Amino acid sequence: MNLPAWSILVAPIATAGLFLIAPSPAAVARLSRWGSAAALAVSAWLARAAIERPAVSSHGLLLDPLGAYLAVLVSFLVLAASLASERFLRGETEDGKPSIAAWRAYYGLLHLFAASMLLVPIADNLGILWVAVEATTLSSAFLVGFHRHRHALEAAWKYVVLCSVGLAFALFGTILLHEAGARSGVGATLDWTAFVAAAPRLDPRIVKLGFLFAVLGYGTKAGLAPLHAWLPDAHGQAPSPVSALLSGALLSCAFYAVMRFHAIAVLCVGPHFLGRVFWAFGLASLAIAAPFILIARDYKRMLAYSSVEHMGLLCVGLGIGSPAAIYGVLLHLWAHGLAKGSAFLSAGGILEAFKTRRIARVTGALARAPASGFFLFAATLGLSGFPPFATFPSEMLILSQGFRSGRAAASAAAAALLAVIFAGLLHHVSRMCLGRASGPSLEEAGPGARLWETVLPPALLVAPLVVLGCWIPGGFDRWLSAMAGIVLGHG
Amino acid sequence: MGALTDMTRSIAFLCALALACAFGMLAFRNPRLSLRAYAAQSILLGLAAFSLASGAGEPALWAFAALAVLIKGFVVPAILGQAAEASGSERAPSPFVSYPLSMLAGAGFALLSYAVVGPLAGERPAAARGFALALTLMQMGLWIMVSRRRALMQALGLLVVENGLFVAALATGFGMPMVVELGLAFDLLVAVGVLGILISRIHGVLSSADTARLNRLRG
Numbered sequence: 001m002n003l004p005a006w007s008i009l010v011a012p013i014a015t016a017g018l019f020l021i022a023p024s025p026a027a028v029a030r031l032s033r034w035g036s037a038a039a040l041a042v043s044a045w046l047a048r049a050a051i052e053r054p055a056v057s058s059h060g061l062l063l064d065p066l067g068a069y070l071a072v073l074v075s076f077l078v079l080a081a082s083l084a085s086e087r088f089l090r091g092e093t094e095d096g097k098p099s100i101a102a103w104r105a106y107y108g109l110l111h112l113f114a115a116s117m118l119l120v121p122i123a124d125n126l127g128i129l130w131v132a133v134e135a136t137t138l139s140s141a142f143l144v145g146f147h148r149h150r151h152a153l154e155a156a157w158k159y160v161v162l163c164s165v166g167l168a169f170a171l172f173g174t175i176l177l178h179e180a181g182a183r184s185g186v187g188a189t190l191d192w193t194a195f196v197a198a199a200p201r202l203d204p205r206i207v208k209l210g211f212l213f214a215v216l217g218y219g220t221k222a223g224l225a226p227l228h229a230w231l232p233d234a235h236g237q238a239p240s241p242v243s244a245l246l247s248g249a250l251l252s253c254a255f256y257a258v259m260r261f262h263a264i265a266v267l268c269v270g271p272h273f274l275g276r277v278f279w280a281f282g283l284a285s286l287a288i289a290a291p292f293i294l295i296a297r298d299y300k301r302m303l304a305y306s307s308v309e310h311m312g313l314l315c316v317g318l319g320i321g322s323p324a325a326i327y328g329v330l331l332h333l334w335a336h337g338l339a340k341g342s343a344f345l346s347a348g349g350i351l352e353a354f355k356t357r358r359i360a361r362v363t364g365a366l367a368r369a370p371a372s373g374f375f376l377f378a379a380t381l382g383l384s385g386f387p388p389f390a391t392f393p394s395e396m397l398i399l400s401q402g403f404r405s406g407r408a409a410a411s412a413a414a415a416a417l418l419a420v421i422f423a424g425l426l427h428h429v430s431r432m433c434l435g436r437a438s439g440p441s442l443e444e445a446g447p448g449a450r451l452w453e454t455v456l457p458p459a460l461l462v463a464p465l466v467v468l469g470c471w472i473p474g475g476f477d478r479w480l481s482a483m484a485g486i487v488l489g490h491g
Numbered sequence: 492m493g494a495l496t497d498m499t500r501s502i503a504f505l506c507a508l509a510l511a512c513a514f515g516m517l518a519f520r521n522p523r524l525s526l527r528a529y530a531a532q533s534i535l536l537g538l539a540a541f542s543l544a545s546g547a548g549e550p551a552l553w554a555f556a557a558l559a560v561l562i563k564g565f566v567v568p569a570i571l572g573q574a575a576e577a578s579g580s581e582r583a584p585s586p587f588v589s590y591p592l593s594m595l596a597g598a599g600f601a602l603l604s605y606a607v608v609g610p611l612a613g614e615r616p617a618a619a620r621g622f623a624l625a626l627t628l629m630q631m632g633l634w635i636m637v638s639r640r641r642a643l644m645q646a647l648g649l650l651v652v653e654n655g656l657f658v659a660a661l662a663t664g665f666g667m668p669m670v671v672e673l674g675l676a677f678d679l680l681v682a683v684g685v686l687g688i689l690i691s692r693i694h695g696v697l698s699s700a701d702t703a704r705l706n707r708l709r710g
Contacts, residue, residue, distance in 0.1 A: 060670065127671030134678045141685050150696045154705040157689050161645055164682055165633065168652045171675070172629065175659045175667070179618060182666055190667060205611055233708040 003046055005061040005122040008071060009115050011039035012078075016111035025093070025103045029086045032107045036079040039114065043068070043075040051479055057193060060125040066483045067121035070256045073334055074121070074249045077341045077461070078114040081241040084345045084457035085110065088239050091352050106146065106239075113139040113245065120253040126174045126190040129257055130167065133221060136250055137163045144238045144246075155230075155237035162230040163221050170217020170257075176210030177202075177264070192260055196489055199267035208273065211265040215258055215277060222254035224281045224315060225288035228308045232292075235304035236357070240348025241457075243300060247307045248341035248461075252333055255314055259487045262318055267489040271321045278319030279410055285312025286417040293424040298357045299350070302428060303343050306383050309421050310336040316414055317398040318487075320405045326484040328397030331472075335390035335465060339382035342461035346375035349454050350432070353442040359428050364437030371451065373433045375458035380429040382465055384422040390468035499617055505539040506624055506658060510601075513631045513651055517593040522575055522643050526568055529647055529654075533563035536657050543661065551669055558676055559657065567650065567683045574690040575643050587703075588638040600630035621662020628655030640703045642693055646686045653679060 015035025022028045047068035055064040063071065089103055116139050119132035137160060145156030178190055180202045186194050195202075216227070223231040235243045266274055289309035296302035310332070317329035349372030354362050365373030382389035385396075395418070402411030468476075512532035516525045537560030544552035586593070604626035612619040632651030635644060656675075660667060697704055 060668070125668065125671065127667055128674065131671065131674035131678055134682070138678070138681050138685050141689070145689065145692070148692065148696070150693075150705075151707055153689065153693050153696055154708055157642065157693060157702070157705060158708075160682070160685060160689065161636065161649060164649055165636065165652055168629065168649070168656055171656050172625065172659055175656070175663060176622070178667055179615075179622075179663050182663060183615065190671060203611075209607075209611070236708070 002049065003042070004058065005046065005063040006059075008039070008042055008046055008063070008075075008118050008122055011035055011042055012111040012115035012118065015039075016108045016115070019104045019108045019111075022104065023100075025089070025100060028100075028103045028107050029089075032082045032085070032111070035111060036075070036082040036114070039118070040072075040075040040079050043071045043118070047072050051475075051482070057124045057191065060128050060191065061122045062124035062193070063122050064486060065479055066256070066259070066486045069330065069334070069479065069483055070121040070252060071118055073252060073337050074114070074117045077245055077249045077337060078110075078117075080341060080345060080457040080460045081245050082107075082110065083453065083460075084244070084348060085239070085241040087352070087453045088241055088348060106143070109139060109143050110242070110245075113143060115139075117245075117249055117253050120256060124191050124193060126177065126192055126195070126260070128190075129192075129260065130171050130174055133170075133218065133254060133257060134164070134167050136253060137167070137221070140242065140246065140250070143242045144234045146239050146242070147237070152237045155233040158230045159234040162227075166217045166220025166227060168217070169213045169220075173210040173213030173215075173217060173261075176206055176213065180206040180210065192264060195264045196267065199264050199489065202268045204269045207265055207268045211261055211269070211274075212277070214261045215281070218254050218257040218261070219281060222251050222258060222311050223285075223308050224311055225285040225308055228285070228288065231308060232301045232304040235307065235344075236298060236301040240300070240344050240351060243303075243348075244341040244344035247304070247344060248337035251307055251311055252337050255311060255333065258315075259318070263487055263489045266321070275319045275321055278315045278321075279407070282312045282315035282317075282319055283410060283413060283417075285309065285315065286414055286421070290417045290420045290424070293421050293428075296424070296428060297359055299359050299362070299428065299432065300344070300347055300357055302359070302425070303340065303347060303383075306343075306421070306425060307336075307340060309418075310340070310383070313395065313398060313414070313418070316402065320398070320401050320407075321488075322401050322405060323481075323484045323488060325398055325401035325405070326487050327480050328394045328401065330480050330483050330487070331390060331468070332394035332398065335382070335394050335468065338461045338465040339379050339389065339391060342375055342458035342465070343379035343383060345458045345461070346372045346379060348372075349458075350376060359432060362432040363435035364439070365433045367437035368439065368442050371454040372458075375455075375462060377429060377433045378462055379458065380425050382462070384425050385418070388469040389465050391465075392469055393472075501542050502539045502661070503620070505535050505542065506621075506661075509535045509539075509654070509658070510624065510627065513628055514594060514597055516635060516647065516651065517597050517631065518590055520590070522641055522647075523572070525644065525647055526571060526575060529650055530564050530568040532651070532654055533567070534560055536654060536661070537564060539661060540657075540665070543664065547664070552665055555665065555669070555672055562676060562680060563650075563654070563657075566680070570683050570687045571643060571646060574646075574687045574694075586639050593634065593638055596634055597627075597631050600634065601627045604630065618662045621658055625655045625659035625662065628652070628658060631655075640701050642690045642702050645702060646683070646690065649686070650683070 050063045050068040055062050116135035123129040141160045145152045184201045186198045220227040289305045292305040317325045353369040385391045509532045512528045515528040519525045540556035605623045608623040629652045632648045635648030
């Protein structure tokens with residue numbers, strides 16, 4: 001059966017609409033579970049088709065292997081976040097705040113957010129890509145500000161304003177590319193497939209300028225330093241399932257947009273210029289993240305800075321630009337999304353059990369809140385690039401390619417910063433998880449909650465992380481290689 | 492050819508007036524005046540789009556220009572005007588940078604933009620001039636966002652950045668596919684709605700929309 005690319009949007013949009021008539025919180029939760037499972041099934045089905053057959057563009061939409069890769073990651077994280085949200089919202093209800101309206105609003109926005117993120121991978125058109133990325137900001141703004149107190153509102157305000165202004169610059173870059181295309185006869189189109197085909201003929205000066213604006217813009221959304229100011233606030237203040245989506249899925253979407261522009265620019269202005277830009281952003285992000293992780297006091301903000309670090313590492317990989325490095329970048333995109341998603345979901349469990357975000361006030365989590373503590377510890381090991389997690393091979397691949405590419409000093413600096421971050425993350429999290437278990441065991445699941453709600457969402461994400469760390473199936477290997485070709489412009 | 496130069500001349504004139512509006516926004520102390528300056532700027536740019544449409548003779552362009560005037564000249568100022576109404580009673584917090592210095596910065600942005608884009612002129616100098624103006628407006632919008640403290644002014648700065656994009660699209664003769672242009676207009680409308688709601692919620696919690704007080708999240 002041949003499904004069109006837009007069918008990927010049907011499940012999340014229909015689910016968001018059906019919430020309006022869902023009678024009770026339990027019905028909302030059940031609907032969300034089935035809706036996100038359906039979205040994942042459609043993504044996986046389309047991904048299989050996209051890998052097997054060459055993609056055909058229709059109505060400005062297209063799903064190629066690279067887009068399919070992102071779509072599967074996004075819908076997988078949405079499923080886990082949707083499962084984890086039930087416990088989060090029930091915890092809020094005990095304080096007497098959210099009503100059925102809050103459940104509907106939260107889940108409705110969550111699925112609209114999912115739909116906007118799934119529009120990103122199927123856009124064949126740089127304009128639609130931009131509209132989709134801007135829509136992700138707008139649909140998630142009220143999720144970030146869900147708590148409505150001053151901190152949440154501050155975070156939401158910064159998030160919308162900074163990301164919108166960043167994206168305005170990305171649109172300016174897109175318009176410049178359009179102008180370059182119009183001058184060399186691409187025509188009135190913004191299809192990136194047409195741009196990749198015409199790239200060698202475009203005016204390199206305009207493409208350079210347009211590329212810089214695009215990276216500046218989508219880089220703001222991806223949280224690259226020094227444009228990351230919104231990121232720790234939004235990820236720290238948002239409800240934890242939303243933080244998991246922001247960090248694992250949304251940053252991946254923004255980085256995906258950067259990779260699309262890379263594919264066009266690399267054929268026009270050459271890898272040397274791009275390499276310098278990406279290395280600069282990458283090293284800046286690693287250098288900003290390292291001290292903030294070391295001095296972190298709030299564990300959700302610490303995880304947020306770890307996202308800045310990983311986006312920086314992905315940029316370094318793009319800067320190296322060899323096919324093997326891009327292969328590593330793509331593997332790392334999934335690995336980071338899965339690890340960060342499970343880290344935020346289990347951090348949400350810790351927050352619920354200990355009622356504090358302060359690292360210093362959480363001790364002995366492994367004994368007092370075993371499920372969340374275990375997965376937080378495991379996910380942190382994954383985030384630091386420990387075997388057997390998939391981040392280990394991907395980081396090794398990127399770093400070793402860095403040394404091979406001849407930028408020994410820069411690669412050594414990146415490796416040193418990663419080591420500092422590794423030490424910082426492990427120091428904080430081992431204090432939280434292993435420290436003295438002074439105090440009673442905290443009833444983690446809460447009255448009326450089931451244990452699987454704590455265990456299943458992070459476990460869903462950690463399992464593939466471990467599998468990919470130990471074994472990369474042949475089909476997956478070919479998928480990654482095909483995508484590396486697309487990012488390098490000859491796919 | 493005569494008609495064509497007349498057309499570009501009228502577009503250039505309208506764009507110059509739009510730039511003057513942006514300088515006005517840098518200078519006005521009263522946010523409501525700035526809001527009116529923004530509305531005037533949007534209408535002027537909408538008229539420029541009309542002028543382009545009458546030259547190109549494309550009905551879709553006419554519709555798009557009308558949509559731009561309607562949304563940005565009337566709907567958006569009305570939404571933000573309500574948000575301003577809610578927060579209007581208090582005294583305006585003084586900006587981070589003095590007003591004359593802001594004007595000077597605006598002039599600096601214009602020079603910088605022409606210097607950056609100038610070398611790209613090639614055989615389409617009008618487009619390059621449009622890009623330079625677009626970049627100027629975007630920088631001035633950014634400047635309004637960082638130098639003013641009111642949430643409303645920050646939202647207006649963002650809208651000036653967006654008007655800069657409109658000029659950029661104008662410079663390419665609105666060659667982008669229509670679905671993209673409509674998507675942009677829709678996104679703008681939703682963004683203003685979101686910002687308006689956030690402004691009134693911030694005002695409800697802080698009893699002020701001074702963003703300098705949104706400074707608790709650190710480290």
